[in-house]
Amino acid sequence: MYREARIQTLEPDPWMFEVEKFGHGTRKIELLKSPAAILSELFATSLRTRIGLTEETWNRVWSKLFEHNLTERQNPPFSIIHVVESDEKCRTFLSENIFVMDSGLKLSRKGLSLLDYVLPYLINSLEANLSNYQMMK
Numbered sequence: 001m002y003r004e005a006r007i008q009t010l011e012p013d014p015w016m017f018e019v020e021k022f023g024h025g026t027r028k029i030e031l032l033k034s035p036a037a038i039l040s041e042l043f044a045t046s047l048r049t050r051i052g053l054t055e056e057t058w059n060r061v062w063s064k065l066f067e068h069n070l071t072e073r074q075n076p077p078f079s080i081i082h083v084v085e086s087d088e089k090c091r092t093f094l095s096e097n098i099f100v101m102d103s104g105l106k107l108s109r110k111g112l113s114l115l116d117y118v119l120p121y122l123i124n125s126l127e128a129n130l131s132n133y134q135m136m137k
Helices: 012-022 035-046 055-065 070-074 080-085 088-095 115-136
Strands: 003-008 026-032 099-101 104-107
Touching (some): 035 055, 035 115, 055 104, 080 088, 080 099, 080 104, 080 115, 088 099, 088 115
Antiparallel strands (some): 003 026, 099 104
């Protein structure tokens, strides 16, 4: 499994020029192949939406990442809440109502304006959990 990270042209006039010339306004496409890169991008993109990252989506992506291994595919070794609770700063974001947990993880209205600040802490926690999991295998 792989996912793509895309960088788009941001300004309207250059974007329109590129669409007319090339048929799109994408500047760069990066194929994400490692579990850490795919799951980090999943957090980054999902948290920009109203529903955030649900456990259902987390489990579905996890199973796609490890579809070659039945045990790993059926049993993600940690949940989204574990990623949040295993980092002190992320626990603070949760207690300050920046992160909201319900059927997964999303940002409060206050949290949406802080996404670029809180995301590195969340991704660091994710990468630490993945690293611990891979060392235990």
